[in-house]
Amino acid sequence: MNRTLLLNERKKTLFVETKLTAAMDMATMNRLMECATFANCYPRDVVFREGDPATHFYSVLSGYVRLFRQSSEGREADIRVCGPGDSFGDDLIFAGDTYEYHAQAADKAMLARYDLNKVRNIAETDGGMLARAIASSLSGELQETLECVANDRLNTAVQRVAYYLLEQCEGQDAPASFRLAFQKSLLAGKLGLAPEALSRAFATLKDLGVQVHGRIIEIEDIDALKRV
């Protein structure tokens, strides 16, 4: 088995594990695969820009991609961070024809890249299998984004960080320990914070038994965090 073939097998595995394809039957998945090409991205690579005509949507196979908007003065605000299994740009399959945000790799990333028109054609003619899978994926994204709005509006920086840490150590008993999936600056953006604010939030949480060593987080008392 040569190296290319190995790589293709890995791609295929990751492709199958995507949220979009997870609940799909084989036939639909194969049809979808026909619309896909694959792309490797390096950190800071631009996937697409706000305002570009929309030609593809994407699934993240590995690594992370950040979606963000820019203000007129050039300030950036992240609106979503996509990790392995997430899709983005899929909101354009059934609505819209230009990207409404920037997408940039935040890490070495592998992406599946779907031709929008081909996918639209399949979704029109396959009896609804693909449309249902896409609708399901969109539902998840919508719920996540609504959650984000509520989180931003209801909780302070420290609360948002505490909440994020709790999500990450779900299922673990105290003392829990894990490694942040990405850089702190990206986490700050995901939580709607300046990097300095994230740093300060960690400092505040130190008093509640949260130890931070680089990307390694140790949580002594999970219940204390829940009370923040």
Added chain:
Amino acid sequence: MNRTLLLNERKKTLFVETKLTAAMDMATMNRLMECATFANCYPRDVVFREGDPATHFYSVLSGYVRLFRQSSEGREADIRVCGPGDSFGDDLIFAGDTYEYHAQAADKAMLARYDLNKVRNIAETDGGMLARAIASSLSGELQETLECVANDRLNTAVQRVAYYLLEQCEGQDAPASFRLAFQKSLLAGKLGLAPEALSRAFATLKDLGVQVHGRIIEIEDIDALKRV
């Protein structure tokens, strides 16, 4: 023609003009109509609560419904305001089984109420027409919600208010004039502001030629607003 029939005709018209049904063929629309009942709500009526088992989703035929989350201390944050033509709870058709937010009428409102299981059945068996319509609706909601996150994170209170006013007088020449679609307290919630903050934002905009008389807004210089 008796009164009930008239009312039904009005319902039907509003039903057809819904975003969900707008691009639908007749057959699909009729099938969907079979899943619907109608409900009249009075201001502050609760449509459903966060955590309730999900049995229906809704379209707004007239009036307004606010969707909100509550913090542990009971503070409320609006995550979306639905007006005529909007749907809510439709994120549960293909994912999830409990409501993830509260829904409350913010005005006298008429709602179409769709049985989730019936809709799911149709979406499985109609060849994809309904699934595509739902996916399209979800796409719009997702785009709107992402826009909201970006708006919250990038813009100040005054900028968000100015932006909202500009949206409302789209197409009008200066001096533009219109009536707010709903109470200021609800607008404040929609923009992620306390009512006091909205009031102060209006006060600031007065200097830029925005006159506020109750719900009537007059804008002397549209370009000045765009520069905020």
Added chain:
DNA sequence: CGGGTGCTTGACAGTAATCAACTTCAGTGG
């Protein structure tokens, strides 16, 4: 060892939430 990058810390300013008092307005009933 230099030099970049990412992160942290301090000082400060700006923005918006909160609380409280007051005004306006609409609807109600005498």
Added chain:
DNA sequence: CCACTGAAGTTGATTACTGTCAAGCACCCG
């Protein structure tokens, strides 16, 4: 028709939070 009531909106004073700027630290890699 007018006085009363309660809700909605405004304004002021204060506080809390977070963004920004600037400086310094830590780590990684050539």
